[in-house]
């Protein structure tokens with residue numbers, strides 16, 4: 001049972017979580033929690049302030065300490081206050097020293113980003129374990145960094161599944177027989193004991209790795225909406241919850257921007273054929289969404305829409321590309337060298353266009369590409385993805401999409417790589433109107 005940041009953002013929210021876990025206690029749940037509320041963002045901001053020698057980080061650190069104290073205090077019993085004080089003091093004094101160190105060094109490496117951002121889940125999991133005990137739910141805390149082992153690709157680490165599953169069975173399986181196990185999501189460590197993280201939103205992924213490792217009946221992702229919906233309800237408030245969806249569709253939606261699920265979450269679940277269920281911790285009786293192996297037919301053909309903002313389009317033009325081979329290899333090699341991943345690609349005889357999300361190293365990529373081609377970069381674009389099992393095999397879907405988008409300039413189209421996804425690139429300024437028009441076309445106003 002994984003509970004996201006907003007599900008553990010306050011003492012009341014944590015008590016609600018205790019109630020939900022209690023109602024399933026006979027199933028021997030393992031609980032995975034995210035950092036409380038927006039803690040991860042705050043930690044990263046403090047790190048940036050500290051390396052920039054901005055003393056405001058000290059004030060922000062104080063605020064974060066107070067926030068954890070205030071809600072922690074109301075979530076535990078008075079007999080546990082000493083324990084809580086000890087947890088907060090030891091973690092915040094370490095954190096303060098680390099930030100001070102960053103201010104002196106003036107450099108923020110991926111390795112130190114991981115150490116700093118790990119404090120969110122380290123604190124939340126300890127506090128939630130205390131709170132469970134206070135609520136009459138016997139709980140044992142396990143530090144995820146002792147069991148979830150990854151490579152050293154800091155901020156985006158990849159699990160060593162064999163070692164992790166071995167440790168899960170030994171450590172989590174045993175402890176879970178007696179008590180509810182509570183662990184922090186997102187955080188892990190290398191085999192040498194260096195702290196790593198699985199990437200932003202990675203607690204979902206932790207939950208599915210843990211679920212697969214212990215052979216869970218089910219992996220429950222508890223969040224702040226009634227399941228996976230026909231689109232982001234923040235964009236379209238009347239978006240509709242989906243009862244049931246295939247692993248493939250859910251993965252595609254997550255990859256193309258449906259933040260409700262980390263894109264890698266379905267992988268361990270598919271492998272062990274464990275259903276993933278998305279549920280709302282503020283509305284626990286809602287049925288939620290079941291993500292399952294089999295494809296379920298959708299009466300609408302389109303299952304849901306996802307979108308990604310702040311997309312950059314790279315147009316590469318080379319007259320020598322015409323009728324020659326090896327050109328794409330050269331282009332992709334440059335992106336590979338600078339670890340910049342590409343979402344969508346289209347080609348014509350002398351042009352290649354591709355979209356990227358992470359533009360950190362784009363100026364270096366551009367410089368390298370310019371050694372053999374003309375390069376143009378277009379910013380402030382968005383990708384809209386239309387996802388459904390039978391999109392690639394049903395007549396008339398494209399006609400309806402482009403009819404709905406008749407007033408929008410479409411910059412790029414991609415379909416076919418995956419039969420269940422049709423993606424288009426448009427200006428970010430057109431995104432809201434485009435999403436509304438598409439959603440209305442299939443699901444009404």
Ligand code: ADP
Pocket residue numbers: 003004005006007034201222223224225227228229230231232233234257258259260261304305
């Ligand atoms: P958590 O902290 O629980 O992990 P997230 O903020 O990461 O929660 O994800 C939940 C949010 O995902 C929702 O509040 C919603 O705005 C957003 N979201 C985006 N696309 C979808 C979708 N198709 N269905 C449901 N929620 C979505």
Ligand code: ASP
Pocket residue numbers: 004005034035040041120185186199200201202203204
């Ligand atoms: N706390 C981490 C983040 O904000 C992981 C998660 O919430 O899933 O990215």
Ligand code: MG
Pocket residue numbers: 004201204259260261262
């Ligand atoms: Mg999330």
